[in-house]
Amino acid sequence: MWFSFKKQPPIRSLIGEGTAVHGELRFTDGLRIDGEVHGDVVAVGDRRSLLVISENARVHGKVMAGHVIINGEILGPVHSTELLEIQPKARINGEVRYEALEMHQGATIDGELKRSSSEGDKPTLMLAASNDV
Incomplete structure (x- = not known):
């Protein structure tokens, strides 16, 4: 097989509509x-x-997970260590960090977008035509 698909982890917990949770x-x-x-x-x-x-979800606080899919409202920073999917009705007010990003038309972000990888993670590039070895 040409592509290696990573299986999504199961959703084991649900905060239902009409429920408000206070705390981490x-x-x-x-x-x-x-x-x-x-x-x-x-x-x-x-x-x-x-x-x-x-x-219809709202989160007032920091959000941090591997694969994050947002279609609701976040008031706080977002950090995705794998893939961040920002869907059309998403509204984010805070700094956003991601490894890979997919953003749909209609989503809004009021904050700074930053890729998580540091500059040191980038491979060193050399020109093929360069005479320097």
Whole structure:
């Protein structure tokens, strides 16, 4: 097979619509938020993580996970260590850090976008026509 597909972690937890949570949320594997969270939402552990913030969801705090899918509202910084998907109805007010980014038309970000990889991670480039060895 030409492509290696990574299996998404299962969503094991749900914050339902109409539910408001106050305090920090720590999770492993997958979490879907349809309600409101007042506090940080952070994936823990060495395993891959998936965080889905649906269209009607609101998070007032830091968001941090491997694969993050946003279609709701975030008031705080967002950090995705793998892939950040910003869907059409997403509204983010805060700094956004990502490894890979997919952003749909209609999404809004009021903050700075930064790729997580540092400059030291970039490969050194040499010109093929260069006489310097």
